[in-house]
Amino acid sequence: xxxxxxxxxxxxxxxxxxxxxxxxxxxxxxxxxxxxxxxxxxxxxxxxxxxxxxxxxxxxxxxxxxxxxxxxxxxxxxxxxxxxxxxxxxxxxxxxxxxxxxxxxxxxxxxxxx
Amino acid sequence: xxxxxxxxxxxxxxxxxxxxxxxxxxxxxxxxxxxxxxxxxxxxxxxxxxxxxxxxxxxxxxxxxxxxxxxxxxxxxxxxxxxxxxxxxxxxxxxxxxxxxxxxxxxxxxxxxx
Numbered sequence: 626x627x628x629x630x631x632x633x634x635x636x637x638x639x640x641x642x643x644x645x646x647x648x649x650x651x652x653x654x655x656x657x658x659x660x661x662x663x664x665x666x667x668x669x670x671x672x673x674x675x676x677x678x679x680x681x682x683x684x685x686x687x688x689x690x691x692x693x694x695x696x697x698x699x700x701x702x703x704x705x706x707x708x709x710x711x712x713x714x715x716x717x718x719x720x721x722x723x724x725x726x727x728x729x730x731x732x733x734x735x736x737x738x739x
Numbered sequence: 740x741x742x743x744x745x746x747x748x749x750x751x752x753x754x755x756x757x758x759x760x761x762x763x764x765x766x767x768x769x770x771x772x773x774x775x776x777x778x779x780x781x782x783x784x785x786x787x788x789x790x791x792x793x794x795x796x797x798x799x800x801x802x803x804x805x806x807x808x809x810x811x812x813x814x815x816x817x818x819x820x821x822x823x824x825x826x827x828x829x830x831x832x833x834x835x836x837x838x839x840x841x842x843x844x845x846x847x848x849x850x851x852x853x
Contacts (some may be wrong), residue, residue, distance in 0.1 A: 730782035
């Protein structure tokens with residue numbers, strides 16, 4: 626079974642721009658979660674989608690948004706980029722049917738904001 | 740969030756020795772815990788999990804211990820190998836607000852020397 630895939634793997638943007646990142650979950654997984662990883666703040670939860678609905682949200686500003694499609698693929702968008710948004714953005718997928726499920730991570734998209 | 744990256748606590752061990760990585764979690768209501776391994780340039784990789792109704796779980800060369808009284812997790816790696824060199828994260832599933840919201844610890848860098 627293929628793992629979680631994320632595109633693009635690397636991205637360079639400038640302040641004020643917006644960016645869209647994509648995540649394809651493991652086949653059969655309906656939950657997709659997004660995390661931001663930075664040296665200063667570690668791994669932080671952004672949001673989780675299940676059946677095209679946002680089910681859970683972390684403490685990030687409204688510039689960070691996401692969506693999920695009927696095939697469970699998910700995108701996250703960051704608008705009006707700031708230097709501090711430079712990070713590794715990880716998505717993880719799971720079945721989404723219980724709260725005790727293993728989440729499997731993709732390789733991440735490394736975003737650099739100049 | 741916690742600091743990850745350049746200022747991670749580091750555990751240095753000799754190849755063949757046993758390694759113990761410790762983690763304190765924050766929410767006494769958390770009932771599911773996971774250890775992840777992250778190698779450079781990759782996303783976190785699932786190692787082992789444990790539910791709160793257990794205090795020990797064993798996998799292949801790895802054992803996780805859970806002490807709910809003091810909110811402490813440990814990961815034991817037997818006969819540590821150079822391929823075990825990575826950053827190790829513990830994560831707890833925060834139940835407030837719904838499913839699949841992992842709260843990650845700061846991480847520990849494991850360096851295995853031949």
